[in-house]
Amino acid sequence: MDTDLSSQDRKDLDKFIKFFALKTVQVIVQARLGEKICTRSSSSPTGSDWFNLAIKDIPEVTHEAKKALAGQLPAVGRSMCVEISLKTSEGDSMELEIWCLEMNEKCDKEIKVSYTVYNRLSLLLKSLLAITRVTPAYRLSRKQGHEYVILYRIYFGEVQLSGLGEGFQTVRVGTVGTPVGTITLSCAYRINLAFMSTRQFERTPPIMGIIIDHFVDRPYPSSSPMHPCNYRAGEDNGAVYPSVEDSQEVCTTSFSTSPPSQCVFTVTKAHFQTSPPMVTDTLKVPVMGLAFSHQPAALGVGSADMGYPVLFAGGLNAAHPHQLIGPGKEGGVPPVPNQPAHGTQADQERMCTPLDGVHYSAATPSSSEDTETVSNSSEGKCGSPHDLLETIFIRKVGAFVNKPINQVTMANLDIPFAMFAPKNVELEDNDPMVNPPESPETESPLQGSLHSEGSSGSSTGNTHDDFVMIDFKPAFSKDDILPMDLGTFYREFQNPPQLSSLSIDIGAQSMAEDLDSLPEKLAVHEKNVKEFDAFVETLQ
Amino acid sequence: MVGPGRSRCCGPSGAAPAMNCRAEVLEVSVEGRQVEEAMLAVLHTILLHRSTGKFHYKKEGTYSIGTVGTQDVDCDFIDFAYVRVSSEELDRALRKAVGEFKDALRGSGSDGMGQISLEFYQKKKSRWPFSDECIPWELWTIKVNVVNLANEQERQICREKVGEKLCEKIINIVEVMNRHEYLPKMPTQSEVDNVFDTSLKDVQPYLYKISYQITDSLGTSVTTTMRRLIKDTLAL
Numbered sequence: 192m193d194t195d196l197s198s199q200d201r202k203d204l205d206k207f208i209k210f211f212a213l214k215t216v217q218v219i220v221q222a223r224l225g226e227k228i229c230t231r232s233s234s235s236p237t238g239s240d241w242f243n244l245a246i247k248d249i250p251e252v253t254h255e256a257k258k259a260l261a262g263q264l265p266a267v268g269r270s271m272c273v274e275i276s277l278k279t280s281e282g283d284s285m286e287l288e289i290w291c292l293e294m295n296e297k298c299d300k301e302i303k304v305s306y307t308v309y310n311r312l313s314l315l316l317k318s319l320l321a322i323t324r325v326t327p328a329y330r331l332s333r334k335q336g337h338e339y340v341i342l343y344r345i346y347f348g349e350v351q352l353s354g355l356g357e358g359f360q361t362v363r364v365g366t367v368g369t370p371v372g373t374i375t376l377s378c379a380y381r382i383n384l385a386f387m388s389t390r391q392f393e394r395t396p397p398i399m400g401i402i403i404d405h406f407v408d409r410p411y412p413s414s415s416p417m418h419p420c421n422y423r424a425g426e427d428n429g430a431v432y433p434s435v436e437d438s439q440e441v442c443t444t445s446f447s448t449s450p451p452s453q454c455v456f457t458v459t460k461a462h463f464q465t466s467p468p469m470v471t472d473t474l475k476v477p478v479m480g481l482a483f484s485h486q487p488a489a490l491g492v493g494s495a496d497m498g499y500p501v502l503f504a505g506g507l508n509a510a511h512p513h514q515l516i517g518p519g520k521e522g523g524v525p526p527v528p529n530q531p532a533h534g535t536q537a538d539q540e541r542m543c544t545p546l547d548g549v550h551y552s553a554a555t556p557s558s559s560e561d562t563e564t565v566s567n568s569s570e571g572k573c574g575s576p577h578d579l580l581e582t583i584f585i586r587k588v589g590a591f592v593n594k595p596i597n598q599v600t601m602a603n604l605d606i607p608f609a610m611f612a613p614k615n616v617e618l619e620d621n622d623p624m625v626n627p628p629e630s631p632e633t634e635s636p637l638q639g640s641l642h643s644e645g646s647s648g649s650s651t652g653n654t655h656d657d658f659v660m661i662d663f664k665p666a667f668s669k670d671d672i673l674p675m676d677l678g679t680f681y682r683e684f685q686n687p688p689q690l691s692s693l694s695i696d697i698g699a700q701s702m703a704e705d706l707d708s709l710p711e712k713l714a715v716h717e718k719n720v721k722e723f724d725a726f727v728e729t730l731q
Numbered sequence: 732m733v734g735p736g737r738s739r740c741c742g743p744s745g746a747a748p749a750m751n752c753r754a755e756v757l758e759v760s761v762e763g764r765q766v767e768e769a770m771l772a773v774l775h776t777i778l779l780h781r782s783t784g785k786f787h788y789k790k791e792g793t794y795s796i797g798t799v800g801t802q803d804v805d806c807d808f809i810d811f812a813y814v815r816v817s818s819e820e821l822d823r824a825l826r827k828a829v830g831e832f833k834d835a836l837r838g839s840g841s842d843g844m845g846q847i848s849l850e851f852y853q854k855k856k857s858r859w860p861f862s863d864e865c866i867p868w869e870l871w872t873i874k875v876n877v878v879n880l881a882n883e884q885e886r887q888i889c890r891e892k893v894g895e896k897l898c899e900k901i902i903n904i905v906e907v908m909n910r911h912e913y914l915p916k917m918p919t920q921s922e923v924d925n926v927f928d929t930s931l932k933d934v935q936p937y938l939y940k941i942s943y944q945i946t947d948s949l950g951t952s953v954t955t956t957m958r959r960l961i962k963d964t965l966a967l
Contacts, residue, residue, distance in 0.1 A: 365909030
C-alpha cells in the first residue's frame with residue numbers, strides 16, 4: 192500500500208473540506224444573526240446532516256460561500272475568511288472579527304480520511320459553535336436592530352486583519368491534520384469594543400465617539416459585498432437561489448468496526464430540484480480501507496436537498512470480513528430548515544429593516560409606540576408638519592409665573608443626531624443666538640429653540656404655546672409611554688418661566704417710574720429736613 | 732483564577748488506556764446564585780464535545796450515527812451564553828448533579844469552596860465475581876469558590892466579570908479538546924456500552940460520572956460527599 196492518498200480518499204477529503212467550509216460559514220453567520228439557535232437531535236440519521244451535526248443551511252449564506260470559493264478549496268495561501276462587521280444607522284462601519292479557515296503544509300499521512308478526519312472535523316465544528324458565543328461580537332449581535340446591524344462578508348484568498356485596529360486578539364478554534372495539510376480554524380477579533388459595555392448601545396450614546404479606529408474606505412477594496420446578518424422571517428417571497436453548478440450533496444455516514452479489506456464504493460449524485468431521486472451515476476472503485484454503499488434517500492419538501500447517504504467504514508479491531516451493506520431504508524426526512532431564505536437582497540450592501548436605506552427613527556419617551564421613519568431632513572427644510580408627530584401635554588404652572596401656560600406642544604423631530612441629542616444640544620441650529628426663536632406659526636421642525644417666556648420681547652409673549660424642541664433621551668431614562676418622565680422633567684427644568692419681578696417689562700417700567708418720581712421725593716425730603724436732622728442727632 | 736492545569740497520570744501517551752488519564756482543572760469564583768449556571772455552562776460545553784449521535788449498528792461491523800442538535804442557552808445571573816446539546820435527558824441529568832452540588836455548597840460546614848468533577852471512563856468487563864472495572868481516560872475538575880457580595884453594584888460587576896471568566900474557560904476547554912489526544916476506540920456493537928452511555932434516546936455521550944467534594948473551613952475535604960451518578964450501577 193503506497194503512502195500517497197488514493198484517489199477515492201482524495202475525493203472524499205476534498206468533499207469533506209468543502210462541506211466543512213460551508214458549514215463553518217453557516218455556523219458563524221447564524222451565530223451573528225442575533226437570535227438563539229436551536230436545532231433538534233435526531234437519533235436516526237437523516238441523510239443531510241454533515242458531520243453528524245444539525246446545522247441548518249441558510250440558502251443565501253451557502254450561495255455566498257460557494258460564490259466566494261468559486262469551486263476552489265482552502266489551500267496554502269488561500270484561506271477562506273468570514274468577516275463580521277458592525278454598521279451603525281449613521282453609516283459608520285467597523286470590523287469586529289475575522290474568522291479564518293486556513294490550510295498549512297503540515298501533512299499527516301497516516302490519518303484515516305473517512306473516519307478520523309471526519310470525526311475531527313465534526314469536533315471542530317462543535318468547538319466553533321462554542322467559540323462563536325464567546326467572542327465580544329456575540330453579545331453585540333444579540334442586541335442589534337435599531338442602532339446598528341451586524342454584517343458578514345466572505346472572501347477567499349489572503350487574510351486581511353488590518354481593519355481590526357490595534358491590539359486585536361486571536362483565538363484558535365482548532366486544527367485537524369489531513370494527508371494534504373493541516374486545517375486551522377481561528378478568529379481574530381477587535382478588542383476595543385471589549386472594554387465598552389454593551390449597555391452603552393442600549394442607551395444609544397453617540398456612536399461616533401466610540402468608534403476609535405475604523406476605515407470608511409477599505410484599504411483593500413474587496414469585490415465581495417457585505418451582507419446583513421439578520422433577517423425577518425417570512426419577508427422573503429421564497430426566492431430560491433439558482434442552483435449552483437455542483438450538486439447539493441448530502442451525506443449520511445455510517446461507520447464500520449471492520450478492518451480494512453476489500454471494499455466497494457458507490458456514489459450517487461442527484462441534482463438540485465430534479466424531481467425524483469434517482470441513481471444517475473454509479474461508480475465502483477476498489478478502495479483500501481473503506482467500505483461504502485449507497486442508497487437513494489427519501490427526500491423532502493420543496494427545495495430540500497437531494498442526495499445520497501454514504502456509508503463509511505473505519506478499520507478497527509473486529510475481525511469480521513468486509514460486507515456490503517444492502518440498501519436499507521434510512522429513516523427520516525432531511526430536516527428542512529425552518530428559517531426562510533434571507534429576508535433582504537444579497538447583492539447589495541444594505542441594512543435590513545427597520546433601517547432601510549438611510550432612514551432612521553428617533554425613539555422618544557413620549558411616543559415610543561408611534562415612531563415613524565422620516566427622511567433625513569438635514570437640509571434644513573421646514574419639514575412637512577404632517578410628518579411630525581406631536582404630543583400635547585399639560586404643563587404645570589410654577590410659582591411666580593405671571594402667565595399661565597396651558598399647553599406646550601412637543602414635536603418629535605427626525606433630524607440628524609436626534610438620537611444623540613444630549614450631546615448635541617449646542618448644535619448651531621438650536622442656538623437661539625444664531626437662529627432667533629421663531630414665532631410659533633412657522634413651526635420649523637429644525638428650530639430647537641429653547642424659548643423662555645418673555646424673552647422674545649414680543650408683545651404679550653404667549654410665544655410659549657408652540658414649543659419646538661429637539662427630542663432627546665437623558666441618561667438613565669427609559670422609553671416610557673407616560674408623557675411625564677425624566678426627559679420631560681429635565682426639559683421643563685431647563686426652561687423655567689421667568690420670575691415676574693425679573694421680567695424686563697416690569698423692570699423697565701419701574702425704573703422709568705422711579706426716575707420720574709424722584710424730584711417729588713426729593714421735595715418731600717427737603718421739607719422734612721429738620722426731622723431728619725433731629726433723628727441723626729439721636730443716633731450720635 | 733488559575734487556568735487549566737494539566738497533569739498526566741503515569742504512562743506515555745498512546746499506551747493502554749488504563750495508564751493514561753488526562754486531567755484538567757478549571758477554577759471559578761462566583762456568587763452563590765451563579766453557581767448553577769456556571770457549572771452547567773462548563774459541563775455542557777465539555778459534553779458537547781464528548782457526545783455523538785446515537786449509533787445504529789447494521790449488519791456486522793458497520794454502524795451509522797445519528798445527528799446531534801444544539802441550542803443556545805442564556806444565563807440569567809451571568810452575562811454569558813453557551814451552547815449545549817439538544818437533549819432534555821442530558822440536561823436533566825446535569826441539572827440534578829449541579830443542584831446537589833449547589834445545595835452541598837450552601838450547607839453548613841462549607842465556607843463556599845468545593846469542586847465538581849466530570850470523569851469520562853471506559854468499562855472493562857471482569858470475570859465474575861469481580862465487578863467491572865472503570866478506567867478513567869479524562870477527568871475535568873472545576874473548583875468553585877463562592878463569594879458573598881454586599882450590594883447591587885458589586886453584583887452587576889460580578890455578572891460581567893464571571894461572564895468574561897467563563898468565556899476564558901470555554902476557550903480553555905476547546906483548546907484541550909482540539910489537541911486530539913486519546914479517545915477510546917470506536918466499539919463494536921457488543922462493546923458499545925463499555926464506552927458510551929447508550930441510555931439516552933437522542934444523543935450518546937461517552938460514559939461519564941459526576942462527583943463533587945466540599946471543602947470545609949479547614950481546607951480539607953473532611954466531608955467527602957462522594958455521590959456518584961453512575962448510570963451503569965443504577966442499571967444493575
